[in-house]
Each structure stands twice: as structure tokens, then as C-alpha cells.
């Protein structure tokens with residue numbers, strides 16, 4: 001009897017429910033990604049209430065295999081089956097249906113499938129070794145994934161398309177911050193393909209930016225700048241290595257967006273001090289990215305990112321809590337240090353001013 005009571009309580013335990021979901025999640029993640037790659041969400045957006053036969057004539061999967069796939073995606077709630085026909089859920093409609101838009105989650109799914117998740121099979125070995133052993137799957141001798149991707153342009157493009165989509169999903173919270181009213185020229189260190197900069201100058205007509213990233217990535221940034229048309233006049237691109245090359249001169253603000261979290265304390269302090277030296281008095285530094293909670297128990301996006309860095313990307317780094325960034329900003333010499341917390345997708349913006 002005692003046991004039965006104990007078992008009932010156990011079955012209601014939300015941790016158990018989450019455990020059951022997460023042990024099946026890798027398969028379901030791949031099912032959702034496959035459905036996105038087959039453009040089933042885009043099809044259902046234009047043809048809501050389609051039957052399995054109609055979906056089949058669109059995507060060409062054998063009937064039985066499609067049945068298996070649709071059942072899997074329905075268990076996630078992203079597809080709904082009502083009266084024997086299929087609909088996108090409102091979440092699928094919002095995140096996955098417009099799969100040709102640059103901010104579609106479909107690009108993120110493909111990026112995580114091709115770049116992140118294959119590496120996680122190496123997790124135990126990499127964490128034991130204290131370095132990113134999964135990098136050996138990518139040819140080259142550069143110590144980070146970013147360096148090695150330059151040798152594989154198609155994969156580098158998949159990677160940056162995913163990063164851009166994620167940035168576009170989260171960037172509005174950054175570009176709307178009042179601090180951008182107080183600066184005129186932002187140095188976007190590790191600015192990737194320039195999508196954050198393009199959004200920044202579009203929102204702030206008197207602002208200009210300089211995107212500073214590795215040469216192979218700067219080529220992508222030049223392309224994005226050209227696509228942005230007239231705005232590209234206010235986005236310049238300077239190729240370089242943020243550790244070994246000097247920061248371009250002139251900006252009164254330095255932005256690190258999704259950059260410092262890649263590195264360890266020593267490298268972060270070096271970069272913050274370099275930003276301090278490059279700025280005029282009164283210049284601003286902005287650290288934007290994922291923050292896990294200060295007690296380091298919350299943040300699933302941050303958890304995934306920290307593991308990805310350590311297993312594959314850089315062998316170090318994590319989605320540090322905001323208080324770590326605040327300490328490092330003070331240590332680098334900045335004053336008026338503080339954080340805008342609680343931005344979407346577990347993001348925060350830590351700020352400082354050169355005294």
C-alpha cells in the first residue's frame with residue numbers, strides 16, 4: 001500500500017514527465033527537422049486541413065514512412081490531427097511555416113542537426129579530456145570550430161544561416177535598448193555576417209557600425225551589407241582576428257554579441273581590456289548574449305550552448321551568469337557597470353562606461 005502511494009506521487013512528478021520527454025527528444029528533434037526539410041510546415045500553412053495523401057503527393061515520402069513521421073511530429077504538438085486531416089499548430093505556423101525567411105527556425109534546426117548535435121556524441125570524452133575533442137570531425141589544425149569552418153564553405157554557410165536566424169529572433173530586444181541613442185559608431189566585434197549591425201543601423205538612422213570578424217566570415221558580411229542596400233553605407237566591414245589584430249579605431253562603443261561566452265575568463269578579460277583601450281573616455285561597452293541564472297541552475301538554451309562550446313566550438317566558455325560579466329567589466333576598468341536582465345531567449349545586456 002505504501003508503495004502504491006509512493007508510485008502515484010512519482011508518476012505525477014514533473015521531473016519524471018520531463019525525463020520521459022527528454023530521453024525521446026533527440027529522435028523527435030530529428031523528426032521535426034525532417035518535416036521542416038520536407039517543407040511540410042510550409043505546405044500546411046498554404047493548405048491547412050490536408051490529408052496524409054495530399055501531404056504525400058507534396059513531399060513524395062512513401063506512405064508508411066510518412067505515417068511514422070507525422071505520428072512523431074504530432075506527439076510534439078507542432079502538428080495537430082483533427083478529423084483525420086493535419087494542421088500546423090500556432091507555434092509551427094509562427095516558427096517554421098515561412099521557411100524561406102531568414103529568421104525561420106527551420107535554418108536553426110538544420111544548423112543544430114548538422115553542426116551541433118553530431119558533436120554531442122563525444123560529450124563524455126570531451127568533458128573528461130577538458131577540451132573540444134569533437135572538433136576532430138572537422139579537418140584542419142585551427143583550435144576552434146570558427147577557424148575550421150573556413151575550410152568548409154557549405155557548412156560555414158549552414159552555420160551562419162542558423163546563427164543569423166537565431167540572432168534575428170532575439171535581436172529586437174538588443175537594438176531597442178536606450179544605450180544606442182547615446183552612441184554614434186559601434187564596433188561589432190565578432191559581428192558574423194553583419195545581420196545585427198544591419199538591424200542596428202536600420203533602427204537608428206544616425207548610427208554607423210564596423211563589423212570586425214575573421215576574413216572568411218567578413219566575406220559573408222560584405223554580401224549581407226550589399227543586400228542591405230543603402231544601409232550598407234553605414235555598415236563597414238574590417239576583417240581581422242580579435243585577439244591578434246588591433247581593434248579598428250574611431251568607434252565610441254564596442255559590442256560583443258554572442259562572442260565573450262565562447263571564451264574563458266583570461267580571454268574575456270583580454271578582450272574587455274582591449275575594448276577599454278580602444279574606446280574614448282565616456283565610450284561604452286556592451287556585452288549581449290545568453291546568461292544562465294546567477295545560481296547556475298536555470299537556462300536550457302544556455303545549457304546547450306555551454307556544452308556545445310566545450311565539446312566542439314572552443315573547448316571553453318559557457319553562458320556565464322550576468323554577475324560574472326559585471327565583475328569582469330569592473331576589473332577591465334569600466335564604471336557604471338550593470339545588466340539589463342530578462343531579455344528573450346535567456347539573454348541579458350551587460351554595460352559599462354570608460355571612465
Ligand SMILES: C[S@@+](CC[C@H](N)C(=O)[O-])C[C@H]1O[C@@H](n2cnc3c(N)ncnc32)[C@H](O)[C@@H]1O
Pocket residue numbers: 146163164167189190191192193196212213214217240241242243256257258259
Ligand atoms: C556566435 S558568433 C556571433 C555572431 C554575431 N555577433 C551574432 O550575435 O549573431 C561568434 C562570432 O565570433 C567570430 N570569431 C570567433 N573567433 C574570432 C576571432 N579570433 N576573431 C574574430 N572573430 C572571431 C566568429 O567568426 C563568429 O562570427
